[in-house]
Amino acid sequence: MLRQKSKQKWILGIFGAVLLVAGFLRWGVLQPYLIRQPSMEPGLASGDRIVVNRLAYRGWAPARGDVVVFAFPKDLKRTFVKRVIAAEGETVELRDNKVFVNGEVIEEPYVKLGDYPPYGPEVVPKEKVFVLGDNRRESEDSREWGLLPKSYLLGKAFLIYYPFQRFRFM
Numbered sequence: 001m002l003r004q005k006s007k008q009k010w011i012l013g014i015f016g017a018v019l020l021v022a023g024f025l026r027w028g029v030l031q032p033y034l035i036r037q038p039s040m041e042p043g044l045a046s047g048d049r050i051v052v053n054r055l056a057y058r059g060w061a062p063a064r065g066d067v068v069v070f071a072f073p074k075d076l077k078r079t080f081v082k083r084v085i086a087a088e089g090e091t092v093e094l095r096d097n098k099v100f101v102n103g104e105v106i107e108e109p110y111v112k113l114g115d116y117p118p119y120g121p122e123v124v125p126k127e128k129v130f131v132l133g134d135n136r137r138e139s140e141d142s143r144e145w146g147l148l149p150k151s152y153l154l155g156k157a158f159l160i161y162y163p164f165q166r167f168r169f170m
Contacts, residue, residue: 039133049162056156067157082131092130093121
């Protein structure tokens, strides 16, 4: 009888520890997000569920190509998902439906083809990044509301976990 109670306490302790660690990861490090707009198609579709690493930019700078979740500059209660195109100190320009960073065309196999208006050239100042949606015709991004302060970054997307047929690391 004593052995059974000891075993039950041990199992409850393990279960509690697992819940505690899962809670910490869920609310502290890893955060799920639902994609609600088509601005990141075709890579991220409306309805996709992603996991974001909230510690990714604590001590590290965002890099070109990172898919980031951030507080929308016009309404900090909303979150957006976009791709970092240029980091601080880089010059960005959009023309002829191509993106130029520091005068060189960047390869963007993830972009949904279509026409979009020219932009820049503009030098990205310290503590800011230039972000664009992959679906340039359907994206509200740095072209419209300006450069994104790094302090608005909430994390880096790294996994699509639902729907299951779209499961992949980013």
